[in-house]
Amino acid sequence: MRIEEQQETPLFTALKKYVEDRTISFHVPGHKGGKGIPEFREFVGENILAIDVTAGLLGLDNVCNPLGVIKRAEELAADAFGADHAHFLVNGTTSGIQAMILSVAGPGDEIIIPRNAHRSVVGGLILSGARPVYIKPVIDDYMGIAMGITPESVRRALVEHPNAKAVFVINPTYYGVASNLKEIVEIAHSFDKPVIVDEAHGAHFGFHPQLPLSAMEAGADMSAASVHKLVGSMTQSSILLVKGNLVDDKKVKAAMNLTQTTSPSYPLMASLDVARKQIALKGREMLDRTIKLCEEARRELNAVDGIYVMGREVEGTEGCHAYDPTKLAINVRELGLSGFEVERILRYEYHIQVELSDLYNVLAVGAIGDSEESMSALVEAIKEIAQKYARKNVIKIAASLPENQELVVSPRFAFYSEKKVVHLEDSEGEISAEMLMAYPPGIPIICPGERITREVIEYAKALKAEGCHLQGTEDPEANFIKVLADRESVEMEYYRHAEQVG
Ligand SMILES: Cc1ncc(COP(=O)(O)O)c(C=O)c1O
Incomplete structure (x- = not known):
């Protein structure tokens, strides 16, 4: 594609035309260009509400099966981000991550995942029924944060789990740390496994030589990128990128349509169109x-x-x-x-x-x-x-991030099992039915299906003592946690079930 073509904003242009034509709306949304909600319109402005239209209007295309201006906008995005295919997302990178997992793994399948993956990955595991094989990221003790994963740890996981369906990589972590993605891709591809990438914090990578390599530059097969976080589009608007032939784009699209709304926001998608033009050209x-x-x-x-x-x-x-x-x-x-x-x-x-x-x-x-x-x-x-x-030499007491936990049952099995609520303090040895995490950065301390250890309990208490808000549990204060009701019979039932699904 010629670079001049990146001047186009097909979707944004079509929306502006729709407004300029003074089209009379007999379709949803019922606010009809903001006239039905004057107080809100007065504050946010007329134009944003004028382009807040619905899917399938003549000339404005449909994101579920794009054939017109959205299709063209996605082709331009694919070209700008170095992918074969691009799909607009209006439910953030969360929905892209879930679609990627659903498109590569089904019930009982293994998938290799860094332990510090975002909560959306756990959602993808519950939806797909896949079993995570966690890789421990390197920990920086001074910063107290998880860094990247090493290519060697990916190779080891692939050797130990030859049936794993894919390798999941975060590029970069919330704190900006990128793993050696190119080498990880080479290793995974030598095992014929696709690499799927969380680029919630890396959507800008392909556009400056001083930034780490983007997933597409490194040869990865799929990436979900939060254009809204760092490339200028509106919150919730992300993009799903697909490249090569280890994954089937039609399957990806079908997975995406399982959870994507049929009423996507046009302001969000138009902002993706304009942000793509801007980042491609400037x-x-x-x-x-x-x-x-x-x-x-x-x-x-x-x-x-x-x-x-x-x-x-x-x-x-x-x-x-x-x-x-x-x-x-x-x-x-x-x-x-x-x-x-x-x-x-x-x-x-x-x-x-x-x-x-x-x-x-x-x-x-x-x-x-x-x-x-x-x-x-x-x-x-x-x-x-x-x-x-400055209060120099005050020693902070902090438990260190707990090591990988034992996965007893799959996240989906835990999600659907009978549960009971126990005090977090008394939960040692139980199998968790919920996620427990500090948000942000949204990294789970414990995930559904894992055994709760004393270390986990102490770490959660240390974070709380520092005023950190723990989330993920039904109890908003995270004093109580849901665990599987009858641990021993659940374990037996799970293994019977695992034998059945192979
Ligand atoms: C590492 C990581 N992955 C995925 C997500 C989800 O992205 P989004 O908010 O676009 O759904 C986030 C959000 O903060 C994140 O930090």
């Missing part, structure tokens, strides 16, 4: 500026006593092949404050909201919308906090 220049702003902020922050901001020095270490410099993972442990505390101080004293915090860090996300002013506000605030709050 991405290099915009990301150049973003990277420079972030590197300058990192340099200034690293000069502050008690602050460490992770950067390119981690590239080439065991857990990190490449690092995304637009992430500012600000480690505050030497100030004697937790990341949670710093997040609150930034928010309520400086009106700065970071992406997330954990025990030791706050994560500030740099992106194409940043400016010198916004960066300097962050840097000055951190400098002031370091001066004002």
Whole structure:
């Protein structure tokens, strides 16, 4: 495709035409261009509501089976992102991850997954009935975070699980750490296994040479990318990319249509169309500026006593092949404050909201919308906090992230089994029926089907003591957790069931 073709915005253009034609609406949505909800229209503006139309209108195509302007918009996106096929998603990368898993694995099938995978992966396992084979990511003790996975650990998992249907990789982690995806792809392909990639935080990778390789550049077979997080489209709008012939695009599309709404938001899809044009034509220049702003902020922050901001020095270490410099993972442990505390101080004293915090860090996300002013506000605030709050040599007590847990039954089996509720404190040895995680970053501490250990309980308590909000359990406070009701008979029933499904 010629680069000039990226000037086109077929879907956005068709929507503008629909509005310009002053088309009289006798279709849903019932607000009819915002006239039915004046208070909201007054605040958000007329145009966003004027293009909030429904699927299947003449000239506006249908995302479930695109044949017109959406088809063309997806072809342009496939070209820009280096894929053979692209599918617009309006339920975030979550729905893309679930479609990828559903398209490669069915009940009882194994799939190789990093332990620090996002909660949407557990949803994909429950929907598909697949069994996860978890790979432990490398842990950085100083940062207290999970890094990437090594190619060697992928090879080992494939040797030990030759029937696994696919390898799942996160590119990059929430904190910007990329594994050696190219080598992982080469290993997986040498076993004839597809590589499916969570690019929730990597949609911008293919558009600047100083960023880690994108999944498509590294030769992966599928990627779900949050265009909304870092490429400028509206929240919830993501893209599912497919390449090569290890996966069947028609099967992917069918899996996607299982959960995708039949009434996708046109404002979201139009924003994907425009964001794709922008990143294809101006991405290099915009990301150049973003990277420079972030590197300058990192340099200034690293000069502050008690602050460490992770950067390119981690590239080439065991857990990190490449690092995304637009992430500012600000480690505050030497100030004697937790990341949670710093997040609150930034928010309520400086009106700065970071992406997330954990025990030791706050994560500030740099992106194409940043400016010198916004960066300097962050840097000055951190400098002031370091001066004002510094309580040097205060030792933070934190349990370390628990090791991989024993998977007793599949996540789907656990999800559908009879359950009882126990106090988290008394749950040692039980099989969990729920996920328990700290959100953000949305990484499960325990997943459905796994045995709860003392370590898990202590880790959850340590996070709570630091003010972290645990989620995933039906109990909003995560004091109680649902476990399988009759552990021993459930285990027996599961193995009988596993024999039946092979
Ligand atoms: C690592 C990771 N994967 C997947 C997702 C899901 O993406 P989305 O919010 O676009 O559904 C997230 C969301 O934060 C994430 O952090």
